[in-house]
Structure formats: structure tokens, C-alpha cells
Amino acid sequence: MVAENFRISQSIEEKLTSKIDTFNKALLKEFPKLKQDDVDKLRHSVAGSVNAGKQAVLDNLTILKQLQEKNDKLIAENTDLKNKLANINAQSTVVNTVQETVA
Structure with missing residues (x-):
């Protein structure tokens, strides 16, 4: 459900933060007796061990940024460059027109 809601995002950080927030809200709504710490631990368990690959993810995030x-x-x-090329083409057209008029 979380992945479905966030297929398009402006940046990697926004995407990760939005998914985490959505996961937290959905879980707390379903299980209101849970504390935020419990939700965080559960989210880490669902996503994998707490610190495994964390540096690799941060490195990948840096590379993506x-x-x-x-x-x-x-x-x-x-x-x-396209604007400069358009200006050169326009000036070239003017020069060619002047040369044809003079000739």
C-alpha cells in the first residue's frame, strides 16, 4: 500500500520520508496502543535488520543526489546552448539576407 501511494516523487529523500510517515500513520491507526518506538522497531524489522546495509543505502543516496x-x-x-545556437542561426540568416540584398 505504501509503495503504491508513492511511485512518483520529487526526490529520494521525500520518497523515503513519505513512505516512513505513511507506514507510521497506518500502523498507529490500526494499533493505537503502540508507541512510536515500537513502530520504528517494527519498521526496521520489516525492512531488514536495523543497521545492515545502512551505509550502502546512504552511499547510494549520495550518488543519486x-x-x-x-x-x-x-x-x-x-x-x-540551444538558445545560443538559435541566436547564431538568427544572426546568420540576417547576414545572408544582407549579403543577398547587396549582391
Whole structure:
């Protein structure tokens, strides 16, 4: 249910935080006598052992953030280059028109 509700998200952190919050709320609604600590322990148990692979996940998160930033930068550079190319093409058209008029 949690995965179904969060297929699209702006960032990895938002996605993870939203899933954790949804899991917590759903569990506390179903079992109101549980404490947040109990929910946290259960969530960790469901997801796997508490610390296993934690560093790998953080490393992957860092790599994904870097890739997102790089992608955003490349998109901006691509847009800038397209604009410059359009300006060059426009100037070239003006020069060609002037040359044809003079000739």
C-alpha cells in the first residue's frame, strides 16, 4: 500500500520520508496502543535488520543526489546552448539576407 501511494516523487529523500510517515500513520491507526518506538522497531524489522546495509543505502543516496544535480546542470547547459545556437542561426540568416540584398 505504501509503495503504491508513492511511485512518483520529487526526490529520494521525500520518497523515503513519505513512505516512513505513511507506514507510521497506518500502523498507529490500526494499533493505537503502540508507541512510536515500537513502530520504528517494527519498521526496521520489516525492512531488514536495523543497521545492515545502512551505509550502502546512504552511499547510494549520495550518488543519486549527485546524479540528480548533474542532470539538472546538464539540462540547464543544454537549454543555454540551444538558445545560443538559435541566436547564431538568427544572426546568420540576417547576414545572408544582407549579403543577398547587396549582391
